[in-house]
Amino acid sequence: MSKVKVAIVGIGGRGSWLVGAVAKRADVEIVALCDRIVKRAEYMAQKCQLASARIFTDIHDLLASVDCDAVMVTTSDAHHCEVVLPALKAGKFVFCEKPLEISLKACRDIIAADRKAGGKTFVGFNLRYAPVYAKVKEVIDSGRLGKLLTIQADEFYDGGRTYFRRWNRFRSEGGGLWITKASHDFDLLAWFAGAKPVEVYAAAEKTYYVPRPGAAMQCRDCQFEATCPDRAPREAAPLVKIREEAGGEPHDLCLFNAPSDTFDHGIATVTFEGDILATYTCNVVAGFSDRRIRVAGTKAAVEGSLSGKTLTLRQRDPSASTEIPIDVDLAISHGGADGDVQDSFFRFVRGAGEPKCRPQDAFTPVCLGLAATLSGDTHRAVSMARYRL
Ligand SMILES: NC(=O)c1ccc[n+]([C@@H]2O[C@H](COP(=O)([O-])OP(=O)(O)OC[C@H]3O[C@@H](n4cnc5c(N)ncnc54)[C@H](O)[C@@H]3O)[C@@H](O)[C@H]2O)c1
Known part of the structure; x- marks a missing residue:
């Protein structure tokens, strides 16, 4: 039986784990990775030796240029709908991480699109x-x-x-x-x-x-760094570092003082x-x-x-x-x-x-x-x- 061709969208904590797990399967081929932060997708493609997987930052571009059977959606919670809807519209099977979405409207939109597509969505309540x-x-x-x-x-x-x-x-x-x-x-x-x-x-x-008087906004600047049991490691994990370099929040935000x-x-x-x-x-x-x-x-x-x-x-x-x-x-x-x-x-x-x-x-x-x-x-x-x- 031929391999299922899959695209994975959202290459953060959960998505990178998923890429690693799916890459080991003999029955599935990862044909594309997509993340708004392109270096995250590139990093995982290289790490898992997915030489033929194409890299995208936008689901619409991916769907327009890649032939796949299924899209696995591991974007963060408020960003499921924006990926699931175009994937269903393009006739793909969809794996949507939990929760379905975070608002009634987004959930209703996914349910309606799934019905129109004939029931192709699998929600990842593992x-x-x-x-x-x-x-x-x-x-x-x-x-x-x-x-x-x-x-x-x-x-x-x-x-x-x-x-x-x-x-x-x-x-x-x-x-x-x-x-x-x-x-x-x-x-x-x-x-x-x-x-x-x-x-x-x-x-x-x-x-x-809750806010701690005297603590800094980042662990690296904090007078309590040496003794705080909740301090972040000095060195961020590779994907977190990539997010930080792309302008995201610092990896060592203070758990107490960050809003x-x-x-x-x-x-x-x-x-x-x-x-x-x-x-x-x-x-x-x-x-x-x-x-x-x-x-x-x-x-x-x-x-x-x-x-x-x-x-x-x-x-x-x-x-x-x-x-x-x-x-x-x-x-x-x-x-x-x-x-x-x-x-x-x-x-x-x-x-x-x-x-x-x-x-x-x-x-x-x-x-x-x-x-x-x-x-x-x-x-x-x-x-x-x-x-x-
Ligand atoms: N089932 C489980 O046990 C389990 C465990 C962990 C996380 N999750 C779920 O997995 C999802 C991802 O969580 P995470 O911790 O990996 O988040 P994360 O922030 O680490 O990763 C999300 C990634 O999605 C990307 N992204 C967001 N919107 C996008 C879009 N429209 N197009 C392309 N990329 C986009 C972000 O750039 C980011 O890299 C969440 O829904 C979370 O609830 C489920």
Whole structure:
């Protein structure tokens, strides 16, 4: 079977990882790389020895001059729509990183374009492919838990150390952490609940990443550099250096003094139809990264974590507990998800499988993120009625 020809757009942190992973596949050929910062695309083409891949800075130019089957979109959150729409219009299969986008309008535009194209978009909610979450879903669908009552998800993430010096700290670029980060978890809550969300209440605070008197705006100029546990390395990683040289923000911005309009810890409560109550805790000040999940129904509860190799199933009647093994390679990032999500996308392109998440499914987590943002700002519960497609 001939190779799938793919173009990858957005060669930053996630995109460069993707280029490296796809370049190793025997069934796919990377025919083009595209980034507004041309040197990022050139750097990755050279690093992965993609001698025949063409380099672009604009998706329209790419589509006009390259023959490809699929476009993989790893631009930052507020820049998905501007790439996905022309790619769909040109008849390509599209892999769109999570979240779908950050505004209702952009999401609706993608959903409409995808429908017009006949359903060619695969949304990269990779956690649906993580063996632990796939197994939780299987247990729920088997009926072993009975009628669902509660879903608890939490995330502790060491990544505040980078988020607060990157675009992720701005609502205008990532929708705030309720979208750029929590969309993963809101997607899982909705997927597990299998029901429509009705109401959201969220509390969110920024307590750690707040201005520090006496600290400079960049680590290199800061009197606390030697002792600050959150200092940036003196030398930027190659792609970050390229961004910096292209006029982007310095790599060693002070996490505390750089302006930001999102939070560093928050808790959201979501009520779903059928009286299913869900919570999500987000903490990006943690010194470790892990996600835990517990889903409980009238017959049993199941729990596990992204770093674990078993699920615990606690049955109510008769009271008993069993361990369910999970077949997972934890060396693969995101709890083993990142290999399967790619395989699944390329199978979809070949007409041999369906995405677990299509744009209309990915609309819900964005709506939940918007509702949580509004709730956190106003300290009131927000009805989901206003966010229908
Ligand atoms: N699924 C996951 O687990 C996961 C993990 C990390 C990041 N992500 C997602 O991946 C995406 C990229 O995140 P990142 O951290 O790599 O961001 P990044 O800022 O490191 O990289 C984004 C790149 O896109 C480029 N770009 C933006 N708009 C463009 C356009 N219109 N045309 C061409 N290039 C454009 C930028 O120049 C930049 O190089 C985000 O949507 C993020 O949420 C997903």
